Amino acid sequence: MTSFASALGKPSMDLLRFATAGSVDDGKSTLIGRLLLDSKSIFADQLEAVEATSTARGYDYTDLALLTDGLRSEREQGITIDVAYRYFATPNRKFIIADTPGHVQYTRNMVTGASTADLGLVLVDARQGLTEQSRRHAVILSLLRVPHLVLCINKMDLVSFSEERYNQIHEEFTSFATKLSIPDLTIIPISALLGDNVVARSTNMSWYEGPSLLHHLENVHVASDRDLVDTRFPVQYVIRPKSDDYHDYRGYAGRVSGGVLKPGDEVLVLPSGFTSTIAGIDLFETELEEAYPPMSVTVRLEDDIDVSRGDMICRPQNAPTPSQDIDAMVCWMANTPLRPRQKLAIKHTTRSARTLIKDVQYRLDVNSLHRDLETKELGLNEIGRVQLRTTVPLLCDSYETNRTTGSFILIDEATGVTVGAGMILASG
Amino acid sequence: MTVHADYRLSQLDELEAESIHIFREVAAEFEKPVLMFSGGKDSIVMLRLAEKAFFPAKIPFPVLQVDTGFDFPEVLGCRDSWVSRLGLRLVIASVDDAIAKGVVVDDGKTSRNRMQTGTLLHAIEEEGFTAAFGGGRRDEEKARSKERVYSHRDDFGQWDPKNQRPELWSLYNGRIHAGEHMRIFPLSNWTELDIWHYIGRERVEIPGIYFSHQREVIARDGMLMSAGDYNPLRPGESVETRTVRFRTVGDMTLTGCVESPASTIDEIIDEIAVARLTERGATRGDDRFSEAAMEDRKREGYF
Numbered sequence: 001m002t003s004f005a006s007a008l009g010k011p012s013m014d015l016l017r018f019a020t021a022g023s024v025d026d027g028k029s030t031l032i033g034r035l036l037l038d039s040k041s042i043f044a045d046q047l048e049a050v051e052a053t054s055t056a057r058g059y060d061y062t063d064l065a066l067l068t069d070g071l072r073s074e075r076e077q078g079i080t081i082d083v084a085y086r087y088f089a090t091p092n093r094k095f096i097i098a099d100t101p102g103h104v105q106y107t108r109n110m111v112t113g114a115s116t117a118d119l120g121l122v123l124v125d126a127r128q129g130l131t132e133q134s135r136r137h138a139v140i141l142s143l144l145r146v147p148h149l150v151l152c153i154n155k156m157d158l159v160s161f162s163e164e165r166y167n168q169i170h171e172e173f174t175s176f177a178t179k180l181s182i183p184d185l186t187i188i189p190i191s192a193l194l195g196d197n198v199v200a201r202s203t204n205m206s207w208y209e210g211p212s213l214l215h216h217l218e219n220v221h222v223a224s225d226r227d228l229v230d231t232r233f234p235v236q237y238v239i240r241p242k243s244d245d246y247h248d249y250r251g252y253a254g255r256v257s258g259g260v261l262k263p264g265d266e267v268l269v270l271p272s273g274f275t276s277t278i279a280g281i282d283l284f285e286t287e288l289e290e291a292y293p294p295m296s297v298t299v300r301l302e303d304d305i306d307v308s309r310g311d312m313i314c315r316p317q318n319a320p321t322p323s324q325d326i327d328a329m330v331c332w333m334a335n336t337p338l339r340p341r342q343k344l345a346i347k348h349t350t351r352s353a354r355t356l357i358k359d360v361q362y363r364l365d366v367n368s369l370h371r372d373l374e375t376k377e378l379g380l381n382e383i384g385r386v387q388l389r390t391t392v393p394l395l396c397d398s399y400e401t402n403r404t405t406g407s408f409i410l411i412d413e414a415t416g417v418t419v420g421a422g423m424i425l426a427s428g
Numbered sequence: 429m430t431v432h433a434d435y436r437l438s439q440l441d442e443l444e445a446e447s448i449h450i451f452r453e454v455a456a457e458f459e460k461p462v463l464m465f466s467g468g469k470d471s472i473v474m475l476r477l478a479e480k481a482f483f484p485a486k487i488p489f490p491v492l493q494v495d496t497g498f499d500f501p502e503v504l505g506c507r508d509s510w511v512s513r514l515g516l517r518l519v520i521a522s523v524d525d526a527i528a529k530g531v532v533v534d535d536g537k538t539s540r541n542r543m544q545t546g547t548l549l550h551a552i553e554e555e556g557f558t559a560a561f562g563g564g565r566r567d568e569e570k571a572r573s574k575e576r577v578y579s580h581r582d583d584f585g586q587w588d589p590k591n592q593r594p595e596l597w598s599l600y601n602g603r604i605h606a607g608e609h610m611r612i613f614p615l616s617n618w619t620e621l622d623i624w625h626y627i628g629r630e631r632v633e634i635p636g637i638y639f640s641h642q643r644e645v646i647a648r649d650g651m652l653m654s655a656g657d658y659n660p661l662r663p664g665e666s667v668e669t670r671t672v673r674f675r676t677v678g679d680m681t682l683t684g685c686v687e688s689p690a691s692t693i694d695e696i697i698d699e700i701a702v703a704r705l706t707e708r709g710a711t712r713g714d715d716r717f718s719e720a721a722m723e724d725r726k727r728e729g730y731f
């Protein structure tokens with residue numbers, strides 16, 4: 001059993017970001033409420049508000065689901081419609097939950113929540129088993145390359161904690177999952193309402209030998225998910241103090257997106273193609289021996305070459321491909337559809353450009369994985385394969401190899417709104 | 429900075445890296461950013477992160493403070509010490525000046541918070557700021573849990589929670605039209621405890637009123653308000669001396685303190701870890717009126 005002194009977290013603990021998805025009534029809010037409550041992340045005033053609302057609504061129990069719904073408009077509709085972020089901690093780890101709505105008309109919200117997640121949690125109702133919705137959730141998590149997936153089979157209390165039922169759903173899901181790319185899959189039978197296998201192993205399901213959900217969340221290894229081989233450092237900002245003390249200082253500030261950088265490393269700067277050597281890596285007043293994802297640092301080079309925002313520091317033998325022709329899976333997020341010949345703004349790493357949509361090759365049916373080659377446009381919440389041509393070369397990796405240098409957003413130039421999310425497939 | 433052999437970053441280092449990334453992104457993409465600096469712990473952590481983001485260069489934007497006319501002297505002192513150490517330009521938006529100029533109305537009915545909002549929006553407009561960093565955290569309050577890191581404000585300074593831009597990966601979209609501005613929340617993913625751990629780790633200066641001290645207080649509406657001319661006694665009230673500290677610092681007429689012996693950061697951390705109330709629930713009179721109070725204020729452009 002995990003012991004909680006939750007809020008007491010040590011500064012040395014690490015971070016796990018996970019996204020949750022479930023269809024309405026699968027018990028997602030109850031589950032999150034329980035994780036927050038059992039990790040003592042709920043404060044008395046929050047709990048009192050929820051108890052009062054439960055009483056006012058005539059419930060004879062405290063509806064933990066009420067802890068997690070947000071804006072007034074959503075309260076009125078009684079349903080979560082945007083990504084909400086929640087926080088809790090155990091002594092060894094802090095958790096950020098991206099709580100996303102499950103309906104098909106909110107696919108874009110789920111994509112948003114999944115984009116930063118290390119782990120995806122899909123919830124199904126044990127009585128219903130896999131539904132079209134749960135399949136779609138798994139598809140989206142795998143498209144977004146969320147490295148770890150947990151399927152929680154909830155409401156086990158309503159199927160008499162049946163091992164047979166668990167096995168059926170387990171089998172159905174694992175056979176479906178072979179069509180997806182899910183590097184790490186864990187399937188856990190739970191009762192969010194009663195707490196079975198949420199924090200502690202359930203005594204009602206002694207046949208289940210795996211970890212409780214929280215135990216799994218606390219122990220799943222995420223640091224190794226990051227690419228520590230292919231050095232990628234998109235330059236964000238050039239630091240030139242021009243002060244007396246730092247007269248000649250010139251540093252390239254940014255966030256390490258891949259690989260490990262060390263002073264003395266030979267580097268290649270794109271798109272200029274100049275090479276140099278790392279003179280030093282600074283984090284505030286400290287000179288670092290190495291920098292790795294997702295650290296924000298400042299890199300100094302031996303040579304006085306021209307480097308600016310939008311450039312990428314990488315290695316001479318290992319560099320992304322500069323390309324103006326990009327092939328990507330795009331999730332469309334605007335009401336008016338994406339069509340060939342449309343012009344948009346694009347932001348990729350620290351580089352901004354304009355882009356022309358050359359072709360919509362197919363639309364992916366996220367329920368069946370069927371590719372619809374007939375439709376030449378993408379509507380709101382639809383995902384498909386798109387060819388783009390950009391005004392300047394982007395320094396691309398495939399999303400599969402690097403979620404940071406392989407992703408981009410599309411922006412409507414008239415409204416300024418983010419209208420699409422892209423995952424690069426191939427370039428050249 | 430703890431460098432682990434297996435390339436793991438502690439969560440505090442990861443939060444720091446994320447916030448520094450946000451500061452640099454805004455400095456690169458916005459013409460005229462400003463950091464809203466109250467002198468409270470969250471804005472001090474913001475300023476520390478900004479200091480780190482641009483070191484050894486100076487922070488490339490000014491700081492803005494809304495002077496409510498009822499700010500704690502200790503907080504103003506701390507503000508001045510930070511601003512002078514970092515050599516920053518301080519823009520003060522004074523509520524009293526705004527009332528004098530007719531920018532906001534003090535008709536006795538308008539809440540002080542609303543007047544502060546008006547004062548702030550006016551200052552942003554006057555100075556032409558296009559991005560304003562705020563210390564808001566998503567763990568503070570339900571309505572904040574869905575707010576983006578880049579939170580778009582229309583030309584009335586208003587937030588439209590139903591119409592937020594999707595925010596994916598760490599690709600922030602800073603596009604705005606003339607007259608609009610962006611609120612930036614670099615501490616979105618920090619919790620109250622993270623803030624304290626960070627203050628402890630960085631050993632930065634914060635106002636003394638966060639630590640336990642003796643103070644003359646008035647018990648009012650289940651809170652302890654600081655006694656003084658700014659908080660006239662109401663019938664039946666009396667002044668007593670208690671050992672207290674503040675969990676948030678703001679307008680002295682609205683911000684209460686809690687009884688506490690915690691006089692070091694470690695003791696504060698221990699206290700929060702077992703605290704019964706959220707910092708807002710405990711000490712912010714302005715949030716207690718209705719569950720949706722915060723949301724209403726945010727729609728109007730409150731920081």
Ligand SMILES: Nc1nc2c(ncn2[C@@H]2O[C@H](COP(=O)(O)OP(=O)(O)O)[C@@H](O)[C@H]2O)c(=O)[nH]1
Pocket residue numbers: 022023024025026027028029030031065154155156157158190191192193194
């Ligand atoms: N019996 C049982 N009921 C559950 C369980 N989890 C959730 N529920 C109930 O299912 C309903 C929907 O749960 P809720 O958390 O609101 O679902 P959401 O729409 O997915 O957030 C509520 O009435 C819950 O009390 C469970 O494990 N067992």
